[in-house]
Amino acid sequence: MPAPASAASAPAPVPAPAEQRLHLLLISVHGLIRGHDLELGRDADTGGQTKYVVELTKALARQPHVAQVDLVTRRVCDAAVSDDYAQPVEPLGPGARIVRIDAGPAEYLRKEELWDHLDSFADNLFGWIQDQPSRPHLLHSHYADAGYVGVRLSHRTGLPLLHTGHSLGRDKYRRLISMGLSLDDIETRYRISRRIQAEEEVLSSAALVITSTRNEIEDQYELYDCYTPAKMAVIPPGTDLENFHPPGGDDPLDCAALFQASLKAALQEPQKPMILALSRPDLRKNLITLVEAYGESPSLQQLANLVIVAGNRDDIRDLDEGPQAVFTELLLAIDSYDLVGRVALPKHHSAADVPLIYRLAAASRGVFINPALTEPFGLTLLEAAASGLPVVATENGGPVDILANCRHGLLVDPLDRRAMAQALEAILADPQQWERYARQGARLVARHYSWDAHAEAYLARARALVAVKPSQEVPQPTxxxxxxxxxxxxxxxxxxxxxxxxxxxxxxxxxxxxxxxxxxxxxxxxxxxxxxxxxxxxxxxxxxxxxxxxxxxxxxxxxxxxxxxxxxxxxxxxxxLWTPQVLRTLMQELPGVNAQSRREQSAFKLSYHYDAALAPSVDQIRALLRHHDLSVNLTLSFGQFLDLVPAxxxxxxxxxxxxxxxxxxxxxxxxxxxxxxxxxxxxxxxxxxxxxxxxxxxxxxxxxxxxxxxxxxxxxxxxxxxxxxxxxxxxx
CATH class of the missing domain: 3.40.50.1000 (HAD superfamily/HAD-like)
Structure with missing residues (x-):
């Protein structure tokens, strides 16, 4: 594998001395991750997170205080996907690379099927780290599955752990329940209990949790036993201002010729303004409500066409169950409201088309909409802003902060069809309002959401956690x-x-x-x-x-x-972080939990007799310890012996x-x-x-x-x- 980039390979400004430069290891396990032509929207696992971690890796590697950034993901050898995902190492530029680690079966698996293979991923990644000429200075996990891996690596190596959740299991569970799904269905499909357990564990162990918005901290992390605002930092991600920009006189919009041809074939009046939605075909993206809002508003239909770009497909029947259900619902709604000729569902687009699609919508004086039930951040809203395209967005999650900063659109209740239609119409029918939103978005997104600013804020936090030594050599056996x-x-x-x-x-x-x-x-x-x-x-x-x-x-x-x-x-x-006296004080207050004899105790183990008929459940005891910010490993053996040891x-x-x-x-x-x-x-x-x-x-x-x-x-x-x-x- 290539050695970490030398100081001479880093771009201006002048790099810091080698002994002060950080080696960062980012972990993002699921989805299809590569450095070019990201297959965004291919499935529920290949969305904004995959783009975020690649852009973050590149942005961090450009910083003068960084020597090396390794983005670690799962290696996939599967005829159904590109050979790119089977390459053990993929360079991303000076000081940056994607590293792919084996875990479980060779074929591509959705994230819910990966849980049983994460311990193997952690073991293999630890072995890879040991084989490198130097250790990373810190670990940064992305999403719950990588958090599970990151906690285990942090425990084994002693390296500080940073974490970004992207979306959270307790919030997802709450919203799936509100949609009418049964507890059994939620558990079977989403393995939600394992995800929430992993999130609690990572919140307890992480030195820093990076969020994209204040709303994420206050509305989503607050649901967890290990909610600790003091170790959470809001660092909004950036957007690519080179690729995403307003349409100009020399803009080659005809580059997306196939995409435009599909619109012309689907729409009766393709010259009308475009209401653009761009997301994965996922029930949580709430695209069906958007179609219903459009179908119930004749005036909105007169003003604009509706274009929904929801991944790529050849035959709906070949899709996974979730995307197949979404497209089936969309087509039934289009037929029910007699929207043929007014709504387009393009079957294909490339990653290179995406910036052009935004500019096509902006050139038509259209509106971008994100109608998701909840949106942890909302990267598409930044891309729309940079493209000079006004937006309507869900009021649940990250869009609240984004629109407060960029002032380029309106927030709506994603379940209120009438409010959604009225917000779209308010922008489309008012040329002055449209111009104001378009100008403000393009100007303010550059001020608040650049990748360099994100990387600088990130490193300021990261360096405070790391005591950088002149040599980070991997310890040799005794x-x-x-x-x-x-x-x-x-x-x-x-x-x-x-x-x-x-x-x-x-x-x-x-x-x-x-x-x-x-x-x-x-x-x-x-x-x-x-x-x-x-x-x-x-x-x-x-x-x-x-x-x-x-x-x-x-x-x-x-x-x-x-x-x-x-x-x-x-x-x-x-x-x-071992605090036995605090633990003893807390445990002695619990009914049905009594200390074992002095002979069974040791410096790093507290042992108790456990009476299940009287005592709180093990999960309740674990939640209590987390609530008090106590990081321990709690084990019940033989149904009657409860032991606490350091994490x-x-x-x-x-x-x-x-x-x-x-x-x-x-x-x-x-x-x-x-x-x-x-x-x-x-x-x-x-x-x-x-x-x-x-x-x-x-x-x-x-x-x-x-x-x-x-x-x-x-x-x-x-x-x-x-x-x-x-x-x-x-x-x-």
């Missing part, structure tokens, strides 16, 4: 790790104890014999919620082979054989830390568990196995999660032996 790894052991077996390793004495003897036989080939590790002294007593009592690594107290402590020396680097790493600590995170020290690839680690506290050991790239026992339902959430989670039919140690055979681990 001498101990090199020595142990050199003994030829290139794979590892990690297992929990209770209800996993223990429970079948004869099976344990068979497994122990195999571990001893393979001790020169495998590392053997135990990961448990128990304390060190308790684990050592069990090892002696049951004749378990002495492990190379002990992960104890739910991943908050790591010890190495033979002298059980603690890993002090791990202790320093997980101590981040950076868990069995899975400790396993990955130890594996990195021993240079053991995760896909050569067999990780076994049997209760909820083992889940993140099994997710991602490890070869996970859930042994059969009466508590395995706690791990039901990983059923089918990835091809690397095997549900053993046998229990305890025999289940581990079954998994060894299943994965052909002896020959791996």
């Amino acid at each position: 001498p101990q790790a090199e020595q142990r790894g050199s003994r030829g052991r290139t794979k590892a077996l990690f297992t929990a104890i209770d209800n996993t390793l223990l429970g079948d004495r004869e099976g344990l003897e068979l497994l122990s014999a195999l571990i001893n036989e393979r001790s020169k080939e495998w590392l053997f590790g135990i990961a448990t919620g128990r304390r060190l002294d308790s684990v050592l007593a069990i090892i002696r009592e049951y004749g378990i082979p002495v492990p190379d690594i002990l992960i104890t107290s739910l991943g908050s402590e790591i010890y190495y054989a033979p002298n059980w020396l603690p890993d002090l680097a791990w202790a320093r790493h997980i101590n981040h 950076r600590a868990s069995k899975g995170q400790a396993l990955r830390f130890a594996a990195e020290r021993w240079r053991i690839p995760l896909d050569r680690i067999l990780a076994t568990g049997g209760s909820g506290g083992d889940e993140d050991m099994l997710r991602g790239n490890t070869l996970g196995v859930v042994v059969a026992n009466r508590h395995q339902e706690e791990l039901s959430s990983v059923l089918g999660a990835t091809e690397h989670v095997y549900m053993a039919s046998q229990s305890h140690a025999r289940g581990i032996l079954e998994a060894i055979a299943h994965y052909d681990f002896l020959e791996l």
